[in-house]
Amino acid sequence: MNPSDVVVTGIGMVTPLGATAAATGEAWRAGRCASRRTLPELAGTPMADAEAAVLPAFDARARLGGRRMLKFMSDAAVLGCLAAREASEGAALKQRFRPERVGLFAGTGLASSRFEDLAPTLRESIDETGQFSWRLAGERGLPATNPLLAFKLLANMPPCLVSILECAKGANLILTPWEGQTGAAIEQAWRAVAGGEVDAALAGAADYPAYPATVFHLRDRQALRDGEYAAPGAAYVVLERAESAARDGHRVHARLAAVEVAATDGPMHDPLAEQMGRTFAAAPAILLALACQEPRGTLCLCGVDRHEFRAEVKEPR
């Protein structure tokens, strides 16, 4: 099969620029920048000036069809599921492909959660001297813990929720936690579609690096440089071969002619950073999703893990 015949037929995005692919793309092309805020939890620390992007309003319950699954979802998982749902619907994935032939190739970000999620466990585990006690953690901390917390902390859960909601049962690969890893997952999706391992693939990522504890970590390790700000975001695309899109008369957004990821000694470079902030693991997926709208061309991004993600996005034939 010819790798240059891999096409994009579905695009989904939730970013600080917009809660859908169309809204994000429009804001991006208009040159608008994300709203951002300082983090009150960091006030009084040397990182008091740190900022994070703010997401636009969206109704996850309405878009994902009920709240039962939302109980299991971290904030990153919600974004990922929303983006994947939009891409899946755009490609009519469930209607056009057998679930067993739909792959899932995804990146996920750093383990991150609201500090408040952990606080009940910690509070119940403090002994009379004010110190953390393993004994009390077992006795009182665990019973105070939300049993669903594990589902929010395990890194593979956001993509696994996507697989459940979008009925993707085929080949899969989930990598973490930086940009290059998502790039490699997209590369693998492209190869799996081109090589016929799957008939279609959801490829993308979600990341929520905007919690105070995460921002602290990112600044501390200089993953987030002076003047940069963390941003939650997610994007998924649906890849398939041109022949299946033509067979079904389905709209093709773009052709994905090449994807490559390789280690580099070059500096970090994120073309999205100025307008929407650093979305880390989600960035290659967002960049690709934007380029599948326009303008197309060669994308290049180098992330915290010093891997360069390059993709060549062309007009449909």
Place this chain on the structure above:
Amino acid sequence: MRRVAITGFGVVSPVGVGRAAFWDALRRGQSGIARITRFDCTTFAAHLAGEVKAMPALPERVAAVAAEDPKVGFAFAACTEALADAGVERLDADTLLHLGATLEILDPVKLIHNGRPDLRATILAYFRGEISGSQLPLDTATALVCEAFGRPRQALTNCSACAVGAQAIGHGFRSVRAGRFEAAICGGSDSLVNAHGIGGLQLLGALTTDNERGAHACRPFDAARRGTVLGEGAAVVVLEPLEKARAEGKRLLAEVCGYGSSMDAHSLSAPDPDGDGAARAMRAALDDAGLRPGQIAHINTHGTGTWLNDEVEAKAIRRVFDGAWERIPVSSTKSMTGHMIAAAGAVEVGACLLALLQGVMPPNPCLDKVAPRCELNHVTGQAAPFEGEYALTNSFAFGGQNATLVLRKADD
């Protein structure tokens, strides 16, 4: 497409550190499961784990990180052994590194200040130098291996829970087979033997609380199984083009000849009760290897000792190997190592190597009475001799990811 050989294997496990010790223990059916020593587990319901008894010797910088996050040290030690075993000195632009782990470590002690959880105070304490770093991402081991051995063209970190090891090896196998890389160093490491891991899995009802069974508490497919026991450690393989390795005079430990992955798309915590996803991963791996089910001579199961997983896996194996399953001996080595989560798949590739290379199938020493609906041709009691050509190993993850690998006996 090229054939792909395993030319190096390194392991850190509850039953032994290093390939020789690991194989010796598995062959003897020796369990590494015992009461947890890593922290005071008295008030936890689960008291057992497969702990690595002593951290292998590590470079100073790695040892410092491993003191906070043992899985980083395990991964580094397993990589070091595997690379030495394969005679690979440096990673370069023709190399893929693909490791993985499950869960970032969080030290709760650092988060308590003045008798309460306080993020701002934690940050200030860090800036005063009173506590060390804030967060150890899952790619920490990957980064340290690159620092020590050189930068490969791709250094990847997999987070597919219990399928990490198998998925990393499967991806490496495909990449070398397709000619994209001349070597792939792949595996997984984990240590959830801490309050988060034990506590979290206890809350989900996955761990046995049958503490009095001690070393024999992890009982895959047994009628008296009550849940899994966590293990810890790492395993790493070096994959190279078979003909090239042979031409260089390298010892071939085994050939990887098939890989399949699938997703259940059913539930985050429970497998598809029909075993559909598991069966599809096995079939995909057999197809990839160009084999019929009857050509498989040995299976190392995922076999966690949890009620539903074992039943579903047994059902899936019987379905895929319809007409042949009664003839295929099955080992379940988590009975000895405990469930090493992200490391499990790579460790169980090591157990298949043992079977293929030494002609010995490890037993499931905890299987006294096969549970209803868990009927397979289990190797129980003692190790059994083995003369077959192909072995298959399963890994099924929390979240519904499934990965299966097929190995072939090296023919040199």
